Amino acid sequence: MTDSLHVEEQDDRMVVTLDRPERRNAIDQAMVDALHAVCERLEREPRILILTGSDGVFASGADIAELRERTAADAANGINDTIFSRIAALPMPVIAALDGYALGGGAELAYAADLRVGTPRLRIGNPETGLGIIAAAGALWRLPQLVGLPLATELVLTGRVLTGEEALAAGLVSDLFAPGELLTGAHALADRIAANDPLATRLTKQVLREPAERHPAAEREAQAVLFESPEKRRRMTQFLERRSRR
Structure with a gap:
């Protein structure tokens, strides 16, 4: 799609690899623009999205050279938080496959996914205050939802970076794989999702993200x-027929 992303398309999923190895896959404006193009495709043609990074790194953060020159007007435009929120709102689930560094904006991109898997060499966290800014692209509200307020508070105030094992213990990733098996593990997770009814999956994701006052409506x-879905009747009929043959 662009020099900063590699895109592999399958019938039921898309695999997008952040690919700026010379900058440890730092997220720049060109990558943001390319991710918007990916979202446009997946909004029109809903499929599972697997996000990963090249050369043993997910994303080392936002591109600091670009970030240094941004102004108050850029902050108001929410360049990174807009694309991360768009990714989070995609109709079908998003899986982040995390290896190596997932720092700053890279961590916030991972937090926007529905599911995360990693490797033991994963290093994930938000050191933004050390650079004179805040984690303004989702960490300050998504991370507490994922790991709880006490741990999230410690991480964003101290800049502590979690190892893969620590991320697993905190529930930030659901599984760890050897680096060479990471994408296989992500695809296995996608396979389990893809075996289910796509409409039921989409509505499950949608309802999960509704505010508390919208439940149980x-x-x-x-x-x-x-x-009223024909697929519901087909799947339930198939289930009953299998059970009757036992």
């Missing part, structure tokens, strides 16, 4: 749609 509305 959101579940009832989604279930009403699914109860």
Whole structure:
């Protein structure tokens, strides 16, 4: 798609590799623009998205050379948080496959995914205050949802970086794989999702993200749609027929 992303397309998923190895996959404006183009495709043609990085690094952060020159007007435009929120809102699940550094904006991109897997050599965290800024692209509200407020507070105030094992213990990643098996593990997770009804999967993701005051109305509305779905009848009939043959 661009020099900064490598895109592999399959019928039920898209694998997007951040590919700026000379900058440890730092997220610059060109990469942000390319990710918007990916989102446009996946909004029109919903599929699972697997996000990963090249050369044993997910993303070392935002591109500091660009970030240093940004102004208050750029902050108001929310360049990175806009694309991360768009990725989080994609119709189908997003899996982040994390190896090596996932720092600053790279960590915030990972937090925007629905599911995260990693390797033992993963290093993930938000050292932004050491650079004179805050983690303004999702860490200050997504990270507490993922690991709880006490740990999130420690991480963003101290800049402590978690190892892969620490991220697993905190529930920030759901599994660890050897680096050579990371994408295989991510695809196995995608396979389990893809085996389910896509409409039920999309509505499950949608309802999961509804605010508290929308429950249980959101579940009832989604279930009403699914109860009228031919796929629901087909899958349940198939289940009953299998059980009757036992």
